[in-house]
Amino acid sequence: xxxxxxxxxxxxxxxxxxxxxxxxxxxxxxxxxxxxxxxxxxxxxxxxxxxxxxxxxxxxxxxxxxxxxxxxxxxxxxxxxxxxxxxxxxxxxxxxxxxxxxxxxxxxxxx
Amino acid sequence: xxxxxxxxxxxxxxxxxxxxxxxxxxxxxxxxxxxxxxxxxxxxxxxxxxxxxxxxxxxxxxxxxxxxxxxxxxxxxxxxxxxxxxxxxxxxxxxxxxxxxxxxxxxxxxxxxxxxxx
Numbered sequence: 710x711x712x713x714x715x716x717x718x719x720x721x722x723x724x725x726x727x728x729x730x731x732x733x734x735x736x737x738x739x740x741x742x743x744x745x746x747x748x749x750x751x752x753x754x755x756x757x758x759x760x761x762x763x764x765x766x767x768x769x770x771x772x773x774x775x776x777x778x779x780x781x782x783x784x785x786x787x788x789x790x791x792x793x794x795x796x797x798x799x800x801x802x803x804x805x806x807x808x809x810x811x812x813x814x815x816x817x818x819x820x
Numbered sequence: 821x822x823x824x825x826x827x828x829x830x831x832x833x834x835x836x837x838x839x840x841x842x843x844x845x846x847x848x849x850x851x852x853x854x855x856x857x858x859x860x861x862x863x864x865x866x867x868x869x870x871x872x873x874x875x876x877x878x879x880x881x882x883x884x885x886x887x888x889x890x891x892x893x894x895x896x897x898x899x900x901x902x903x904x905x906x907x908x909x910x911x912x913x914x915x916x917x918x919x920x921x922x923x924x925x926x927x928x929x930x931x932x933x934x935x936x937x938x
Contacts, residue, residue: 740924751824751911751929752863759924797863804918804925805870807853812862 715798715811722819727785729814731798734779738800741774742808743783746795755796756783793818824930826912832936838900841933843912844893850917853927854887854897857909866910869895870917902937909934
């Protein structure tokens with residue numbers, strides 16, 4: 710069955726790097742996503758990676774994928790207070806199927 | 821485009837009452853998804869539609885829940901009768917049909933409806 714696991718909390722100091730980790734079980738997942746949820750808001754796509762990639766960089770964001778271990782991570786460089794939010798890892802079998810989410814990691818940035 | 825629109829944003833009702841949540845997907849999107857978010861269970865899929873037809877409703881908790889999509893621009897999620905354990909944030913999301921070329925095919929989320937059943 711499908712299952713996505715994340716740690717629930719992470720606290721970092723402003724300016725440091727944040728690393729949010731995720732493990733998933735479905736080896737047939739083709740797409741892996743990171744979504745951000747700010748308080749009282751919906752989910753916003755941050756970045757994604759295809760399962761045939763190892764790494765993707767997008768400005769302050771770096772996604773690493775270890776397909777053998779089914780491990781995904783999101784690194785946020787120079788973390789700012791505006792990055793405080795809940796970050797969800799999600800997997801998807803194809804572009805038309807539902808997302809399967811982890812429970813989310815609440816990132817707190819201390820000034 | 822205004823994005824995915826959900827109404828109401830907040831709903832407070834009493835146990836036993838009927839609740840109807842509404843969603844307008846982004847114009848042109850073929851797929852519509854209903855998710856529920858709770859502290860205990862996180863984000864779970866309830867049901868999704870393709871071209872207004874329900875594809876998978878295995879996530880619908882029980883017969884008290886029903887969802888319809890009468891046309892491409894409107895969907896409802898109904899709970900009758902509502903119970904306190906239904907209290908959650910309900911999200912609607914939509915996306916295009918993914919093409920032949922590999923596409924990350926972003927799924928766009930509405931702002932959610934926060935339901936409280938007393």
